[in-house]
Amino acid sequence: MSATELQDRLAENVGSIVGKPVIEVRNLDAHYGETQILHGIDLAVPAGEIMVIMGGSGSGKTTLLRHLIGIERPTAGTLELLGQELERLGAIETLKLRRQIGVAFQGGAMFSSLTVMENIKLPLREHTRLDETTMDIMARMKLEVVNLSGFGELMPAELSGGMLKRAAVARAIIMDPKLLFFDEPSAGLDPVVSAALDELILRLRDAMQMTIVVVTHEVESALAIADRITILDSGRVIEIDTPEAIRNSRNPRVHNLLNRKSQKEELDPDEYLRRLTGTRTG
Amino acid sequence: MLRLLERTGRGAVQGLDEAGYAGSLLGECVFWTFFGRRWRQPVRLASVLEQMKLGGIDALPITTMLAAAIGIMLAVQSLYTLKIFGAESFVHVGITLAITREFSPLIIGILMAGRSGSALAAKISTMTINQEIDALRAIGINPVRYLVAPSLIAMLVMLPALTMWCNIVAMTAAGLYVSADTGISLAAYAINSIDVLTPTDLLHGLGKSALFSILIVIIGAVNGSRVRGGSEGVGLVTTRAVVHASSAIIITDMFFGFIMAQ
Numbered sequence: 325m326s327a328t329e330l331q332d333r334l335a336e337n338v339g340s341i342v343g344k345p346v347i348e349v350r351n352l353d354a355h356y357g358e359t360q361i362l363h364g365i366d367l368a369v370p371a372g373e374i375m376v377i378m379g380g381s382g383s384g385k386t387t388l389l390r391h392l393i394g395i396e397r398p399t400a401g402t403l404e405l406l407g408q409e410l411e412r413l414g415a416i417e418t419l420k421l422r423r424q425i426g427v428a429f430q431g432g433a434m435f436s437s438l439t440v441m442e443n444i445k446l447p448l449r450e451h452t453r454l455d456e457t458t459m460d461i462m463a464r465m466k467l468e469v470v471n472l473s474g475f476g477e478l479m480p481a482e483l484s485g486g487m488l489k490r491a492a493v494a495r496a497i498i499m500d501p502k503l504l505f506f507d508e509p510s511a512g513l514d515p516v517v518s519a520a521l522d523e524l525i526l527r528l529r530d531a532m533q534m535t536i537v538v539v540t541h542e543v544e545s546a547l548a549i550a551d552r553i554t555i556l557d558s559g560r561v562i563e564i565d566t567p568e569a570i571r572n573s574r575n576p577r578v579h580n581l582l583n584r585k586s587q588k589e590e591l592d593p594d595e596y597l598r599r600l601t602g603t604r605t606g
Numbered sequence: 607m608l609r610l611l612e613r614t615g616r617g618a619v620q621g622l623d624e625a626g627y628a629g630s631l632l633g634e635c636v637f638w639t640f641f642g643r644r645w646r647q648p649v650r651l652a653s654v655l656e657q658m659k660l661g662g663i664d665a666l667p668i669t670t671m672l673a674a675a676i677g678i679m680l681a682v683q684s685l686y687t688l689k690i691f692g693a694e695s696f697v698h699v700g701i702t703l704a705i706t707r708e709f710s711p712l713i714i715g716i717l718m719a720g721r722s723g724s725a726l727a728a729k730i731s732t733m734t735i736n737q738e739i740d741a742l743r744a745i746g747i748n749p750v751r752y753l754v755a756p757s758l759i760a761m762l763v764m765l766p767a768l769t770m771w772c773n774i775v776a777m778t779a780a781g782l783y784v785s786a787d788t789g790i791s792l793a794a795y796a797i798n799s800i801d802v803l804t805p806t807d808l809l810h811g812l813g814k815s816a817l818f819s820i821l822i823v824i825i826g827a828v829n830g831s832r833v834r835g836g837s838e839g840v841g842l843v844t845t846r847a848v849v850h851a852s853s854a855i856i857i858t859d860m861f862f863g864f865i866m867a868q
Binding site: 390393394395415416419420421422423425426427429430431433434435436446447450451495505 | 645737738745752
């Protein structure tokens with residue numbers, strides 16, 4: 325497929341969304357130092373969709389997620405969340421916007437000095453004026469949702485990997501966010517626990533009408549939960565489509581990713597020499 | 607030669623970068639402390655009290671022990687020196703002024719740099735590595751308001767308070783030693799010491815300790831947030847925080863003493 329054809333197809337997929345998307349990324353570039361990680365990313369996610377962002381290691385998916393949740397600022401392009409352009413928001417407005425989104429980080433990122441219950445209550449304690457009893461009830465409700473009732477008084481270090489991730493989900497949904505982000509929810513989990521987390525993600529979307537963005541490299545999990553899948557490769561979007569279409573994609577890089585085949589990196593000899601000698605690219 | 611120049615240049619740029627970050631961190635702490643409530647991001651009193659307990663109350667036993675040791679050490683050295691001139695009766699002057707103006711703020715400052723500064727650097731760096739800082743941001747909690755500002759307020763209260771406590775313990779210990787060595791009664795020693803002491807001397811020491819509080823917390827936070835790598839990185843920034851804070855305290859102490867003596 326030619327670059328123009330690919331652009332047209334991506335534009336078609338982005339444009340096919342009815343109504344204003346809750347996430348809209350336009351021509352986003354991101355750098356770490358002098359290295360460009362993301363190249364002209366275009367992405368739109370409508371309300372109520374589960375969008376899975378897939379890609380191999382180093383494809384830029386976690387960097388994209390960090391930009392989507394506003395932790396990193398792009399070097400070019402625009403990013404709108406819930407109708408608000410992140411670049412135009414001040415620090416206070418950004419903090420307010422973040423109250424409407426939930427993030428479940430790869431390792432859980434639970435605060436190690438707080439119990440699971442205190443972790444889950446933290447957003448409520450910081451952003452609401454609810455009394456302690458109400459906060460307790462709400463936290464227990466969320467623990468029920470993620471099947472962790474009775475584990476609230478444990479410290480995060482006492483939980484298993486799967487339990488930690490579910491506890492992180494409970495904290496992420498305590499404010500009933502409109503948007504929920506998952507970073508590698510299945511990473512490091514056995515297939516049974518991983519499947520249970522997939523079910524939980526689907527349940528959250530159906531029961532709470534959340535828009536969910538999942539970053540993962542687990543093909544099975546992605547195909548099971550996604551409404552649409554975005555494939556990233558070397559910091560570029562190479563496909564956005566339904567799981568079925570992605571499965572039947574003729575793009576060799578997508579095919580390789582789905583079938584876990586290693587990809588040959590096409591390297592310019594001059595670039596290779598520059599890398600070895602540590603000289604900068606012009 | 608070229609490498610040395612390059613390394614020096616890089617070090618200077620990094621130093622400037624860190625100094626700038628430290629300044630902005632301090633500004634943010636002041637902002638959240640005074641205006642956080644207006645934006646529904648208050649610095650929680652409970653967090654401040656917790657930090658005051660951890661950094662201040664829990665440090666009382668070691669502070670008391672060190673203060674007593676400093677008092678006795680000063681008494682021993684002062685008596686030894688003054689005996690040469692037969693001026694033992696003036697021993698209280700040197701001890702009182704040295705303790706209140708110099709030793710209490712300096713020793714307690716260095717102790718707190720090792721205790722609270724390192725703890726803050728370790729906490730922030732561990733939280734950074736475990737993505738807990740990212741999680742705070744994602745939840746809509748400003749990490750500076752949540753982690754650094756309470757530590758700064760607590761330290762600004764507790765370091766001068768501990769310095770004052772150190773003054774009392776060190777002077778009492780010195781008095782007991784002088785009394786035992788020279789036969790001067792403890793009451794007479796105490797009266798003589800209080801006569802020598804002026805509010806300026808006390809404020810000199812307390813002012814320094816307030817300045818040291820800012821250095822300890824900000825240096826701890828800057829180093830903690832600059833962590834790279836895993837647990838080894840935590841160890842490195844923690845050590846760096848203690849070394850930087852202790853050095854900053856001693857150098858600031860020198861300049862402060864010089865300026866105030868003019």
